[in-house]
Amino acid sequence: MNVLVTGAGGGIGRVVVAELAAGGHAVVALDRAGAGIPAGDGGAAAIHVGDCRDGALVRTALAGADAVVHLAGVPAPGIVPDPELFAGNTQATFTVLDEAVRAGVRRVVTASSVSILGAAWAEDHVSPLYLPLDEAHPLRPREAYALAKQCDEATEAMFCRRDGIAVVALRFPFTDTSAAIAARAARVAEDPAEGSRELWAYLDVRDAARACRLAVEATVAPGFHPVYVVADDTLAPLPTEQLVRAFHPETELRAPLPGRRTAYATARAVALLGFRAAHPRG
Numbered sequence: 001m002n003v004l005v006t007g008a009g010g011g012i013g014r015v016v017v018a019e020l021a022a023g024g025h026a027v028v029a030l031d032r033a034g035a036g037i038p039a040g041d042g043g044a045a046a047i048h049v050g051d052c053r054d055g056a057l058v059r060t061a062l063a064g065a066d067a068v069v070h071l072a073g074v075p076a077p078g079i080v081p082d083p084e085l086f087a088g089n090t091q092a093t094f095t096v097l098d099e100a101v102r103a104g105v106r107r108v109v110t111a112s113s114v115s116i117l118g119a120a121w122a123e124d125h126v127s128p129l130y131l132p133l134d135e136a137h138p139l140r141p142r143e144a145y146a147l148a149k150q151c152d153e154a155t156e157a158m159f160c161r162r163d164g165i166a167v168v169a170l171r172f173p174f175t176d177t178s179a180a181i182a183a184r185a186a187r188v189a190e191d192p193a194e195g196s197r198e199l200w201a202y203l204d205v206r207d208a209a210r211a212c213r214l215a216v217e218a219t220v221a222p223g224f225h226p227v228y229v230v231a232d233d234t235l236a237p238l239p240t241e242q243l244v245r246a247f248h249p250e251t252e253l254r255a256p257l258p259g260r261r262t263a264y265a266t267a268r269a270v271a272l273l274g275f276r277a278a279h280p281r282g
């Protein structure tokens with residue numbers, strides 16, 4: 001397939017470009033920072049440097065595309081002022097979806113986030129209503145980044161409803177290289193409060209890239225498909241239920257979480273995409 005990857009110069013995007021190219025897809029990359037994007041054999045066939053809010057640029061980059069993997073966005077609160085983060089991320093997503101539909105693209109994969117639940121970057125301590133945490137759990141944003149992700153998902157659902165396309169919104173947790181994951185796991189081992197907001201979830205960037213490829217390739221019905229994509233275990237050395245009792249004592253436990261099992265439900269990722277994380281932390 002011909003696949004446009006936005007945010008192709010980012011930590012996740014670079015690995016996605018290589019993963020798609022290795023899978024036999026023809027990749028076109030778009031990022032407002034052009035450095036570091038894999039190019040040529042094993043990388044992107046073309047690179048467009050510019051902003052996703054520039055509809056004319058996105059239109060050019062979409063020529064001949066069958067699918068889009070939309071990763072571009074400011075990836076956390078605090079990097080730019082909140083109004084800029086909210087307006088920039090949501091406008092970029094609307095523009096990419098709008099242009100994709102006009103170009104006849106029927107499959108879009110987006111990087112959503114577990115932050116959409118509202119706990120990850122909240123100033124106050126927010127516990128989930130129940131665990132395992134699945135896609136039916138209410139979204140309760142408390143800051144600009146999570147709200148922008150919720151708006152992005154609403155935008156994507158609108159285009160699915162109106163234009164009959166399929167969008168897979170991959171809700172990633174803390175996603176990074178194995179070295180960065182090991183470093184964070186060491187901090188969590190010292191203080192399990194670290195990571196408690198995200199329920200100690202993580203994902204190796206190679207698994208995130210594979211999830212993107214599978215979401216491009218999977219047979220998926222038209223419509224909007226949000227899905228949690230996380231490693232099967234946690235960053236913490238302690239049993240998950242012990243951590244939940246300590247940090248989220250009010251949360252209803254609807255099913256056992258034996259050993260160090262993730263507190264997120266992984267069933268939809270398996271059913272929709274055939275995805276299971278293959279790179280557990282060392």
Ligand SMILES: NC(=O)c1ccc[n+]([C@@H]2O[C@H](COP(=O)([O-])OP(=O)(O)OC[C@H]3O[C@@H](n4cnc5c(N)ncnc54)[C@H](O)[C@@H]3O)[C@@H](O)[C@H]2O)c1
Pocket residue numbers: 006007008009010011012013030031032033050051052053071072073074075076088092111112113114171172173174175176
């Ligand atoms: N890394 C994580 O832990 C994590 C977790 C959950 C979700 N996500 C999401 O995954 C996506 C990629 O994250 P990342 O970790 O690779 O971040 P990153 O900052 O490394 O990469 C983002 C890339 O997008 C580009 N970009 C940002 N806004 C743009 C715009 N308007 N137009 C064009 N390019 C733009 C940046 O130049 C950058 O190269 C983001 O949407 C982020 O919110 C990341």
